[in-house]
Amino acid sequence: MELPLAPSAAPERADAARNRERILCAAQRLWAERGVSCTSMDAIAAEAGVGKGTLFRRFGDRSSLALAVLDVRERALQDAVLTGPPPLGPGAPPVERLAAFGSAVLAFTAEQLDLVLEAEVHSGGRWMRSAPQAVRRLHLQVLVSAARPDCDVEYATDVLADALSAQLLAHQLREREMPLERLQAGYADLVERLLG
Amino acid sequence: MELPLAPSAAPERADAARNRERILCAAQRLWAERGVSCTSMDAIAAEAGVGKGTLFRRFGDRSSLALAVLDVRERALQDAVLTGPPPLGPGAPPVERLAAFGSAVLAFTAEQLDLVLEAEVHSGGRWMRSAPQAVRRLHLQVLVSAARPDCDVEYATDVLADALSAQLLAHQLREREMPLERLQAGYADLVERLLG
DNA sequence: ACGACAACCGGACCACGGTCCGCTTCAACC
DNA sequence: GGTTGAAGCGGACCGTGGTCCGGTTGTCGT
Numbered sequence: 001m002e003l004p005l006a007p008s009a010a011p012e013r014a015d016a017a018r019n020r021e022r023i024l025c026a027a028q029r030l031w032a033e034r035g036v037s038c039t040s041m042d043a044i045a046a047e048a049g050v051g052k053g054t055l056f057r058r059f060g061d062r063s064s065l066a067l068a069v070l071d072v073r074e075r076a077l078q079d080a081v082l083t084g085p086p087p088l089g090p091g092a093p094p095v096e097r098l099a100a101f102g103s104a105v106l107a108f109t110a111e112q113l114d115l116v117l118e119a120e121v122h123s124g125g126r127w128m129r130s131a132p133q134a135v136r137r138l139h140l141q142v143l144v145s146a147a148r149p150d151c152d153v154e155y156a157t158d159v160l161a162d163a164l165s166a167q168l169l170a171h172q173l174r175e176r177e178m179p180l181e182r183l184q185a186g187y188a189d190l191v192e193r194l195l196g
Numbered sequence: 197m198e199l200p201l202a203p204s205a206a207p208e209r210a211d212a213a214r215n216r217e218r219i220l221c222a223a224q225r226l227w228a229e230r231g232v233s234c235t236s237m238d239a240i241a242a243e244a245g246v247g248k249g250t251l252f253r254r255f256g257d258r259s260s261l262a263l264a265v266l267d268v269r270e271r272a273l274q275d276a277v278l279t280g281p282p283p284l285g286p287g288a289p290p291v292e293r294l295a296a297f298g299s300a301v302l303a304f305t306a307e308q309l310d311l312v313l314e315a316e317v318h319s320g321g322r323w324m325r326s327a328p329q330a331v332r333r334l335h336l337q338v339l340v341s342a343a344r345p346d347c348d349v350e351y352a353t354d355v356l357a358d359a360l361s362a363q364l365l366a367h368q369l370r371e372r373e374m375p376l377e378r379l380q381a382g383y384a385d386l387v388e389r390l391l392g
Numbered sequence: 393a394c395g396a397c398a399a400c401c402g403g404a405c406c407a408c409g410g411t412c413c414g415c416t417t418c419a420a421c422c
Numbered sequence: 423g424g425t426t427g428a429a430g431c432g433g434a435c436c437g438t439g440g441t442c443c444g445g446t447t448g449t450c451g452t
Contacts, residue, residue, distance in 0.1 A: 012429095015431085016431095054430075
């Protein structure tokens with residue numbers, strides 16, 4: 001979560017770092033134990049032994065905190081995409097990579113649905129601009145462009161990104177009770193139809 | 197918003213009906229004047245000359261009120277779909293009807309983006325189950341099924357419905373500054389690719 | 393006209409997310 | 423070690439969405 005956009009960014013003070021870690025741990029623990037929607041920010045601050053102000057200065061708001069908690073796992077996924085074995089990693093044809101990417105993201109999101117929902121939904125469009133989402137989008141766009149440059153690449157990318165949203169996934173998984181495997185297959189089919 | 201699910205539902209008391217109307221008007225007026233996100237429920241209750249409790253008992257919560265305000269216009273769209281001229285109404289081949297439907301919904305949503313966002317986003321998945329959304333979904337599903345019964349109809353329906361979501365539209369319109377016409381064309385292309 | 397009951401009303405009340413500002417603590421430099 | 427300036431801290435505070443319950447008002451049967 002440290003964002004040293006410029007290398008000249010001031011280093012973090014020791015107590016600040018310690019508190020950040022404590023908050024992250026507390027959030028992870030409480031959200032896992034009591035559920036995301038049943039855990040207030042006050043409770044997290046208290047669990048971390050920290051004032052409310054500290055929490056909010058560090059993380060801005062609730063959905064950003066969720067994003068920060070997700071960040072570690074997200075990096076693992078990014079690594080697998082950038083340097084892992086095909087078809088998720090480089091080496092396979094674009095359409096196959098897209099299907100594999102969809103599968104991976106769906107699985108990732110399904111594993112921690114509530115958390116991703118928190119980050120994605122209650123953030124007034126900030127989600128789309130968040131770092132991990134931007135990376136995902138870029139990856140999709142590159143592959144779409146490689147598979148079928150003769151179409152509206154941006155629009156196709158939007159559709160493929162949106163089909164992986166936590167909201168849609170939550171609806172499909174919980175309301176319509178569609179199993180994950182079916183959604184993964186459906187996404188693969190969508191990719192094939194759209195770009196194949 | 198009266199929901200006489202069973203015809204035997206108790207009739208509405210006169211003052212209750214009057215208050216419901218006043219609230220609906222006040223909400224419409226204030227939201228139009230000051231913007232959706234800048235208008236609190238307190239303000240609406242005050243403008244309507246009604247207690248807060250009345251407002252919330254009638255409409256449950258903020259997003260449901262937004263839904264109620266949208267309801268009138270939604271009906272017009274439904275009529276056009278069910279009894280209007282082709283290609284939006286009956287008579288055209290399914291793929292063309294789907295493209296026309298997408299166009300209409302996108303235009304409808306774009307016209308009142310903030311309101312639809314309010315109804316769609318801040319409602320913990322209740323949006324998907326709302327009456328208008330259910331009708332839209334059913335319509336999509338029938339057409340998809342007619343156009344291409346040999347695929348995962350439910351999944352395709354989900355994708356086509358999701359591609360019309362206000363969140364995606366807001367992102368495309370505001371963040372990426374894609375003009376509405378482009379999105380309508382993109383949707384038509386999506387339909388063609390997916391089902392043609 | 394009147395009484396009785398249910399539906400309805402309204403605003404006090406609560407919990408929560410988020411802000412603000414006076415005080416504290418760190419760390420860098422003498 | 424002492425001084426100093428700034429980064430950091432925490433909890434009082436605010437506005438908002440949403441709930442609750444004692445009092446009121448409409449409606450219906452007589």
